[in-house]
Amino acid sequence: MTKRFGSLVANDKLSVTVEEDTIHGVMGPNGSGKSTFFNTVTGFYRPDGGTVRFDGEDVTGWKPDEIARRGLARTFQIPSPFEDLTVKENMLAVFTGGIRSGVRISEEKRARADELLELLEIDHVADQEAGGVSGGQEKLLELGRILMLEPACVMLDEPTAGVNPSLRNRLLDHLETLNDRGTTFVIIEHDMRVIADVCDRVTVFNQGQVLVEGDFESVTSDERVRDAYLGG
Ligand code: ADP
Ligand code: MG
Structure with a gap:
């Protein structure tokens, strides 16, 4: 999937697969295209190329409320x-x-x-x-x-940002409970502890592309990931 803003390629032939019933983390430096990915997948932006498939169905170009009713919901960085x-x-x-x-x-x-x-x-x-x-x-x-x-999958953009530690832990417990009951989650998260605690799988973005994908251990020990964060 590709999403451009003028000459800027925010999502550059990005390919991500989220398995049903998992908690899937999305990491990456600021500006690497995480929020754009969420916005495009959930219908707030229309991709310039590629497709978005959900539960076997091509939902590319659907409106946000249509996608939400189909079972793919999301939260925003700032609740309103x-x-x-x-x-x-x-x-x-x-x-x-x-x-x-x-x-x-x-x-x-x-x-x-x-x-x-x-x-x-x-x-x-x-x-x-x-x-x-x-x-x-x-x-x-x-x-x-x-x-x-009653969504099958929920995408959460930085759910623990600005949340105090005790509430953060409760929120993560709730996510795991809901996941056990069958809800799939995709979470954008900067806090490594959160990723380590709850994510089954992690995709690291860099400059609009997938840099590395795997479990927490393999991703965080990958030199390319460290370089991407250091390189800003
Ligand atoms: P992240 O969430 O990983 O920090 P974003 O997806 O917000 O990254 O941004 C990716 C790139 O796209 C950045 O360079 C950002 O400035 C740009 N961008 C994001 N949204 C817009 C927009 N609505 N209009 C123009 N540029 C945008
Ligand atoms: Mg963002």
Whole structure:
């Protein structure tokens, strides 16, 4: 898959395969094309070449909401909840498309929201306005909102950035629990400990291309990876 911005090739014939039921890490220096990869795979950008296949289907050129409904969801580096709605209302708003009232939400979906809020340990702030919760809780809410769609695969852009260590560890526990239940994750992550703790496989990007792919040990001991980070 290739994605250009003018003369800049942000993703240069990039080829990545994510296996079902894994947690797949994406690493690489700043500007190596990680976020562009996420944006293109999930339909926010249209690739200039190549294809995006999900679960056996060519989803190239599909709109983000079509791809999300097909089972491939993503979070953004910076969460943006509806600040005036409560945490729980935010969870349910994924089905109403926002703050429209009058859209009927099934008991099943309400129960799912309760279950996820409990799983992510933000049920105690369910009735607080999302604008007032902590940054870490906001991240968990963003993950919860995505999970309401029951995606087969979730792509997370720097999920632990700006999250304190105890919440970080809980977030990783939640990811592993969800992964055990069958959700595949792709995570962009700078924190090596996170990659080492949860990722089954890692792809390292450099200058819009795949530099190295493998398990954590083999990737981090690879000289080319060290050079790429040192070279900035
Ligand atoms: P990473 O997430 O690995 O830090 P990005 O995918 O954000 O890298 O960026 C890859 C390259 O593409 C960078 O050189 C960046 O400046 C450029 N880029 C990213 N998004 C845009 C955009 N919307 N318009 C122009 N250039 C962009
Ligand atoms: Mg990025």
